[in-house]
Amino acid sequence: MPHIQLTPAQRKVHRADAHHLDPVVLIGGDGLTDAVKKEVDAALNAHGLIKVRVFSDDRAQRETFLATLADELNAAPIQHIGKLLVLWRPLPEKEKAVDEDRKPGPRDVKLLKYSKKGGQRPEVKMVRVLGNERLTSGGLIKRAKKPTQKSVKKTTQK
Incomplete structure (x- = not known):
């Protein structure tokens, strides 16, 4: 799945919203495993806009992590600053249980x-x-x- 394309203005708004966020997923020495992808997907479903911290000194590897996560999880790469990656995906619509007797x-x-x-x-x-x-x-x-x-x-x- 290709990642979501955003305009620079939309990307700017999401960068501003992500400024105060803390990283919710940490990528360690094992790299981008299936468990990490699953956690990033769950965090995107729950929050929509997340930060991911990568404990690697290789900048090219961090860029590939960002591109891979964006492609495989259908998310938009917002920012790569230092060891932080910022991803965004629209929140899924929650179905409300309609109870007519309520x-x-x-x-x-x-x-x-x-x-x-x-x-x-x-x-x-x-x-x-x-x-x-x-x-x-x-x-x-x-x-x-x-x-x-x-x-x-x-x-x-x-």
Whole structure:
């Protein structure tokens, strides 16, 4: 598989994003083994943008490592600086499990209570609202009303 081609502007953005990252895969004296390729592939699936540290003094060998990883894992080579290699691959789309019977869960809501005096700061309170509750405009939490059951006798008499 050929590696992903990026424009210089895209490469620049990824270099900037990778600046603060730490290496997640280390390539030791054994070189580019199948286990190392598997770990780099797993890291690309998890993070998308990764740094790889190579413990080798041979610059040409590090360049071949970068080209090999990019070709075999369908990734874009972003940067080779010193003993660090930076690779990028778009994250795979995660499938969400759609459950139609699922109700909304609890959520945290920031509640502001303003003072009657104009010069004071509003009181900030974090409130957890459950799925069957709602927050009124006055800042109160109210439960949803249950549907009232109608009598079978009353419906048949009419």
